[in-house]
Amino acid sequence: MNNDISLRRCLTAACLFTVALPACGDRDAVWSAAPTLITSHGLAGAAAFVDVNAGRVLLTPVAQDLTISPVSVPMRRGFASSQATPDGSALLVLARGDVPRQKADDQKPGLAMIDGGATPHLLRTYDISDPLSGLAIDPEGHFAVIYPSAADSSFVANPNELAIVDLAQPPGLANPTSLTLRSFGGRPEALVFTPTLGLPGAARRLLVVLTDRDVGLIDLSQPEKGDVTVRLSSTGDRVTPVQVAVSDGDPARDDDARLAIRLAGDPSVILVDLVKSTASDSLHDFKPTPNVVLASGPPSDVAFVNTDGGLRLAALVPSKQSLSLIDPATGVSKDVLLDAPYEHLSLVTGVVGGSASGADVALLWSASSPYISFVALGSTAGKPYKSVERLQLEQPVARVINVPAPNDRLKILAAADGRAFFVLDLIARTASPILSSAYGVQVTVSADGQRSWLLAPGGSDLAALSLFNLHPQNFTLGSPLQDAFEVSRLGGGRALIAVHSDGDLGLTVLDGEHPSLETAVQYRGLLLGSLR
């Protein structure tokens, strides 16, 4: 009897042990992380997906056979922002790290630089001192600036603190460079990187920081010297800078570089001459000398242009339907009367060619008027311009998309409804309409300038538009789309990565040069793949 009881107890214990045995251990938390908060980017050789909840960046380089080999690059916690460099050679991912840091192994804030080529990998990570969220990237891809944004909510914060990262140099004690802008009560609102300017001492680039009341100039070759503040009002009236135009002047001179600062709702434009500093106590070898010039009304866009009479500041004044041409040396202004309230201008001299004297040609467009104009800024008797050539479109232009060579004579003009597009030939002066059956169509142009891709987010249609003959090829991919990125393929050639918005990240990969659904490869559930 006792033996039977013991046997039953042993059996019960054995059963409990066997049943309980599998309940050991725990799985990695990433498998319980929702596949949300995905930010996608197109890079030179891959599409990149910032998978915040999984703490990684997933990159998808494409092979010759259109298959992808996903690569997962871990990123620091506290994702703040991500941006691709303008040439797509790298992806920058800014993370705040662990806030607050309480343990020695808690992560610091940092800016990760990930190679955007066909073999993606982490290039380096720059530690930064404070958990900031704003990220601005130099159009030339050489510098990044980290600054406080509205998303930062520390108990105490200095809104004028910047960290400047030289992306060409490895991390070090002097890289990034942290500095605090000299402030007269303002805080940074926008950052502008200038091209290389011939400044006293040496040619270099400047970072122009627009605050809500003044402008700071930072020498990017020596950011540790701090900024030079340009105060925009001497009377105490608050003016807000909204745009900066830059001119290097005569390339042979180092004392004629200029900035033009457009102010919000103000006909005044501040011209800042960057001349040699003579003050012995100045850290900088250049000195900004501001002057005020007046346009015929509050300008909507400004740019330095070359005319037959020399350098001028062109200021578009939609309220007067005019283009003010202001001599920066004298402040004298001459107006070109236009026939529409143009709001934006772009110089197209490099494509269409200037006059014999080097005068520029400007393209003008408007978001409120269905006209575009080419203004040749030469001069004829009694007029400060040579000609104004107008084209009428069906709709106003909301956005102008540049096309790289070999089709850089083209620009794609997008209407506000995202349904109508016009392929503007700058040389032939024609505007070919391209119409979509859907609204809100997104357009991307391939880096080789040979085609553009059109898709309507949420729809499953995709079109490739040849920029040689404007022939559209339509594809229905069967699943809703949200993005499309054209990338280089491993071993040569191009591929289009169409990103689907349903499920856990689906992709359709098409041959970029000869797109066809017969050769396309579909992927599903990518956010579950390549996890640790």
Place this chain on the structure above:
Amino acid sequence: MSARSFLGAAALVATIALPLSARAEPPPSAEITLKSDVAAPRKPSFHVPEINLALGFRAMVMPSAGLDPYASDNGVLQLSLVAGPTLLQMGRVSIAALGEWNFGVRESTARNDATSLTLHRLGVGLESRFQLGSRLMLFAKLAPAAVNLRGTIMDPGISRPLVSRSWSWALDTTAGVGVVFARTGSREAPTSRFWFTGELGYGFAGQSDMIYAPEADPADPRKYGSIMLPGLRPSGALARLALLVSF
């Protein structure tokens, strides 16, 4: 030598050595039986070949990261069916051959997608038994097997599941105890015996790549690429409880 390798080697040595050492012992004599009628084990008496059929559960702890998409813990419970003959009897030692099928399913969610993993383990093996008494035996077992893994993921972006199918090798090295809880026929010459068996050990296995693509559909001519989830190695400590009938 790693712990796993050590355990495996130990189990293997035990499996091979147990019959040899038992064979070196003198066979139980009639005199001893007469002198110690209660304590000494009776000489088992069953016909050879005896058929063994077992039904039970095989529980395994798989610390492989490859299990994470399909389970919130590291365990896999499987149904276990075993059958085979006792090939040889030498005194209190017998050797049985076996064929076994283990079947288990785990279901979970991975990043909000429903997932499942189905394991089939088809194996053969040799079991060496040492009879301690009429109701008790110890045994050691070596069982190589082939493991089939079938994983599925329900991605909301496609109407059919993403599927992964793969095969891997496996080797179970276990030892355990069996207790007779019922028999038919006489005690000295039973015609059938009913055992409760429990065993512990370690299962070795090769890693399987878990490569997923949508399940084939003749109505969908599109070409699909695959994604790779962490490789799964169905190995780890294991326990098995079974009801065994020998006849």
